[in-house]
Amino acid sequence: MFGLIQTHSYAQTLNRIKTTTIKYRIGYAIARRLAQEGAHVVMSSRKQENVQKAVEKLQAEKLNVSGMVCHVGKSDQRSRLITEVCN
Secondary structure, eight states: OOOBOOOSOOSSSOSEEEEOOTTSHHHHHHHHHHHHTTOEEEEEESSHHHHHHHHHHHHHTTOOEEEEEOOTTOHHHHHHHHHHHHO
16 A cells, blocks of 8 residues: 655645655655656655665655655654654
């Protein structure tokens, strides 16, 4: 599964989005495509290793991405993630 959260107004393109479950190809592919279209993408996963690999790969393509660890089953981590995405 994957999730998207739009955090800024939708003008011509999305400004900043968040994808979850980057370990799976669909989430990674969506994140990559949105970043190619000019969105800032915040990627998350329960595992730091998954976040780091995905962010490094996309940043090597000069895409505007960042990432953080987030277990969506934990409310404190979800809150932290939403705060990060909205800033």
